[in-house]
Amino acid sequence: MRNSERCILQWLYILVSLSVVYGRYTSWKSFAIYTNGIIYTVDPFDDDWDLHPEEAMVVDDHTGYIEYIGDNAGALQYRTDSSYVHDLGGNTVLPGFHDVHMHPLEAMTSLGGGCSVPSNTPPENMLYNISQCKPRDDATAWVLGHGHSIEYILEHINNGGRPPNEIIDEIMDTNPVIIMEETSHSVWVNSKALELAGITKDTPNNPGGIIMKDASTGEPNGILFENAGNEIMDLAMKSFKNLDEMNYDALLRGLEELRRNGITSVCDARTYWKRNHHDAWKMACDDKELTVRAVLGLWAYPHMNDAEQIQRLKELYTNGYNKNECFLKINEIKVYSDGLLDSTTGAMLKPYVKNFHLPGLDENIGMNYFTQKRLEVYFEHLQAFGYDKGFDFHIHAIGDRGVEEVLNAIEKTKEKGTRHRMTHLEIVNQRDIPRFQELDVIADFQVTGTYTLPDKLYRIENVVGESRAKNFIPVKSVEDTGAAVTLSSDWDVSSLNPFISIQHATQRGSQSISVKLAIEMRTINAAYAMRQENEVGFLSAGMAADFVVINKDILNIPINQIGTAKVLLTALQGEIIYQLDKK
Incomplete structure (x- = not known):
């Protein structure tokens, strides 16, 4: 190879190398540049991350990974024609929670039809709320609600109140009704729901579940704890064709x-x-x-x-x-x-x-x-x-x-x-x-x-x-x-x-x-x-x-x-x- 050709190749090699090193600052890369912030990295390798927040962060638009965290001047070195700068205006940045x-999914389900009852109310005082759950056009469809407190129900029972299932029966006796307690660990149902689930005075507790029964008659009183409630809810879910x-x-x-x-x-x-x-x-x-x-x-x-x-x-x-x-x-x-x-x-x-x-x-x-x-x-x-x-x-x-x-x-x-x-x-x-x-x-x-x-x-x-x-x-x-x-x-x-x-x-x-x-x-x-x-949990280059x-x-x-x-x-x-x- 002639010296002139070798020289040209050497220069080409240098130019290619420079393009690799500095290419991230030029045409083919795009960055989101965040400046003027209070950026807490929560870096597990820095015990004092809370004492020295950074002010800028650069994110590779193509990969979604952090390219740089530091000061504004360092971040702005990444600016290209296709990059854009977000001024954080002194606001605070943390890793995603x-x-x-x-x-x-359960939190936003519409299976209850938006039917909620108050948590801090004795069951006898919920009749109006429960009545609003009743379907206008189907006297046999499952009705699902949520929100009551089990404490009020249990106090009602201990004080000699009527069985909770009879309270719902008063306003809905053909529709099976399930009202889930606010923590989801028990349900309150009416007699129709108990009937469809096959729950009687002779039904034993299932693993992880409790069927509450009237102390004098032995009949189920409409309160199903834990897995007993989950099972009747599964039964109700099967009735929804668009589940x-x-x-x-x-x-x-x-x-x-x-x-x-x-x-x-x-x-x-x-x-x-x-x-x-x-x-x-x-x-x-x-x-x-x-x-x-x-x-x-x-x-x-x-x-x-x-x-x-x-x-x-x-x-x-x-x-x-x-x-x-x-x-x-x-x-x-x-x-x-x-x-x-x-x-x-x-x-x-x-x-x-x-x-x-x-x-x-x-x-x-x-x-x-x-x-x-x-x-x-x-x-x-x-x-x-x-x-x-x-x-x-x-x-x-x-x-x-x-x-x-x-x-x-x-x-x-x-x-x-x-x-x-x-x-x-x-x-x-x-x-x-x-x-x-x-x-x-x-x-x-x-x-x-x-x-x-x-x-x-x-x-x-x-x-x-x-x-x-x-x-x-x-x-x-x-x-x-x-x-x-x-x-x-x-x-x-x-x-x-x-x-x-x-x-x-x-x-x-x-x-x-x-x-x-x-x-x-x-x-x-x-x-x-x-x-x-x-991959995530703290903010650092490469995360x-x-x-x-x-x-x-x-x-x-x-x-x-x-x-x-x-x-x-x-x-x-x-x-x-x-x-x-x-x-």
Whole structure:
């Protein structure tokens, strides 16, 4: 080769190299450049992320990944003819919020026909509300409602009131009626619903369920707890010919609420696969309507044959559905250990102070959906062994016995790499507090509801006694051990608003945590729970651009103002999926 040719080739090589190095600043790349902000990275490798926020961020428009985080000057170096600059105007940026325990489809379902009853009203005073649920053109259709409080129903029964089913019968005796309690752990039905379900005085309690019966006659009185309520609801669902369409519509409306609240990653905490809930999520993905990263927790039905159910759950598993179109995984199992404190169905080590004399619960220490031995069977056959094999478990445990039994089952069956998550954890025995860290179990708490605040503690004291209630929902105690801890909403039991949960987490007396920790529990910790901490959960070059812009610097305002913060913009993988109307 002649020297002149060699020289030309060398120059061409240099030019090509320069185009590779500097090409990102020139013609073929487009960037979204965000400047003049207060950007909290929540970087797990930076313990002081809260003390030195960045002011600018650059997102690759094509990939949706963060290219740069730093100062304005550095960000503006990425400006090209096709780039655009967003002036954040001093507003605050955080990673997109996670919510690892919610019910977005159930929360927005129209199956109840918009029929709601008040929660703080004795049942005899609800006749007008219930009458508004009656269909005008069908005297035999199922009627679904929601919203009452089980406490008022049980007090009514204890005070000698008439059977609750007869109250509904007075205004609707041909339509079968189901009214779901506000926490979804019991239902109130009329006599027609009991008849269609085949529930009589001789019907035994099913696994995980309680059929309440009149103390004098032995006849069912219309109150079905836990899985007994789930079974009659399944019966009602079969009557809706357009169930799939209604599920899909509910999910789309739920996704809209998520975008408005800055939530970019969720776990559906009860995917009723017999009601085709999972198909609604798949349809949203196929239609390019799925605007969150979603993990579905397939419901484990306590009355099903274990071998048959385990096989069916394996068939439903996917670690990534239609990966080119959306972020959807079906790789969690949602299983209940016990019930609730309010109804005394949560599994306790010692008897409740309050006694509703529920049938089959003579010891007054609550009940199990799944016993410890059954949990061990499901863990052994279905639990995960890494990122791409098997299920993680999302386990409801409220009472101290329920918590202890789940931890025991995990300890007996645990394999390396599992990321099981226990949720609610309202009463935890002191001896079990360190076991979350020791067993690598994620502890998920909900503190959005006002009932979790110290001035409402009397409600729990009335049920379990003062000594057990003093460490109600022990967020700080568990976090202090070094365990992985997350905060979630349990929407629609409580508000979806992430700022309320962050505020309340700092206002719980001896169980209070810092705002910084609360934010981490709603971002990077939750990303870990969803096995996506290498993709999202904090803001850094190379991470996916899931972020939220809010109107207040919640790390530097009075705590009692945090709950009033508003979402201005939500982005998923760099795409703006919500922007507050400025009109």
